Amino acid sequence: MAMSVIWVCMLALALFCGLLRGDADLGRAALAGAGKAVELSLSLAGSLCLWSGFGCLLERSGLQKRLARLLSPLLGRLYPSARRDPETMGALSGNVTANLLGLGSAATPLGVAAVRRMQARAGTEEASDEMCRLVVMNTASIQLLPTTVAALRGTLGADSPFDILPAVWLSSLISVTAGLGAAALLRRVWGKLE
Numbered sequence: 438m439a440m441s442v443i444w445v446c447m448l449a450l451a452l453f454c455g456l457l458r459g460d461a462d463l464g465r466a467a468l469a470g471a472g473k474a475v476e477l478s479l480s481l482a483g484s485l486c487l488w489s490g491f492g493c494l495l496e497r498s499g500l501q502k503r504l505a506r507l508l509s510p511l512l513g514r515l516y517p518s519a520r521r522d523p524e525t526m527g528a529l530s531g532n533v534t535a536n537l538l539g540l541g542s543a544a545t546p547l548g549v550a551a552v553r554r555m556q557a558r559a560g561t562e563e564a565s566d567e568m569c570r571l572v573v574m575n576t577a578s579i580q581l582l583p584t585t586v587a588a589l590r591g592t593l594g595a596d597s598p599f600d601i602l603p604a605v606w607l608s609s610l611i612s613v614t615a616g617l618g619a620a621a622l623l624r625r626v627w628g629k630l631e
Contacts (some may be wrong), residue, residue, distance in 0.1 A: 480592040481585065489543050495531070505530040515574075516567045518558065525554040529571070536575065539583035539605075548575050566624055573620045577612040580605050 455463035495501045505512075505523070508530045513520040519529055528551035535544035552568050559565055583605045587598035 477589075477592060481588055483588075485540070485542060485585070489540075495534075496527075501527050501531055504534060508533060515570060516555075518565075518567060519551070519555060522554060522558060525551055525558070528554060532571075532575070536578050537581045539580045539585050539587070541575075541578060541585065544575065548572075566620075570617065570620055573616040574613060577609070577616040579609040579613045 452463070495504065502523070505526045509520065509526060512526065512529050512533065516525075516529060519525040528547045532544045532547035532551055535541075535547060548571060552571060555565060555568055555571075556562070582599075583601065586601065586605070590598040590601070
């Protein structure tokens with residue numbers, strides 16, 4: 438909600454400044470920008486549809502359950518209560534896999550499903566440590582293949598859209614480590630205050 442207000446205020450301020458200056462190119466620039474936005478959205482939609490379809494194939498073929506078993510040692514340590522629920526573990530593994538492939542928007546529904554399952558099992562409206570940890574991991578977004586960014590770079594004419602891999606790997610590792618470390622530290626501090 439707040440971001441909507443900020444964007445509307447920025448747009449209104451830009452239009453007001455353009456009118457004050459008597460800028461005739463303002464309308465052309467707005468229409469050209471809108472056209473580019475539609476073009477970019479359509480090009481990204483193809484990549485998103487491809488990987489969302491891949492996620493559906495994983496689920497229907499049973500590979501999501503195998504993936505959950507493969508990731509269960511790591512995810513079981515991060516989310517011990519989810520280990521007892523195969524559906525939650527499946528949603529968590531799908532979420533982590535989508536994030537590893539750089540598909541944040543495809544990972545979101547799986548993350549929401551995992552949080553809902555965790556909340557139903559806990560029987561409370563309050564967010565548990567595991568739910569907060571999942572939000573931190575999704576926000577930090579560890580990626581092995583930044584497919585959305587690569588698709589965006591390819592659309593905009595980059596010669597080698599994946600040449601950013603080392604920087605993505607380093608920043609992902611640092612952000613996830615910092616996020617999980619901060620979550621653990623705040624859990625200890627918050628636990629002492631209660």
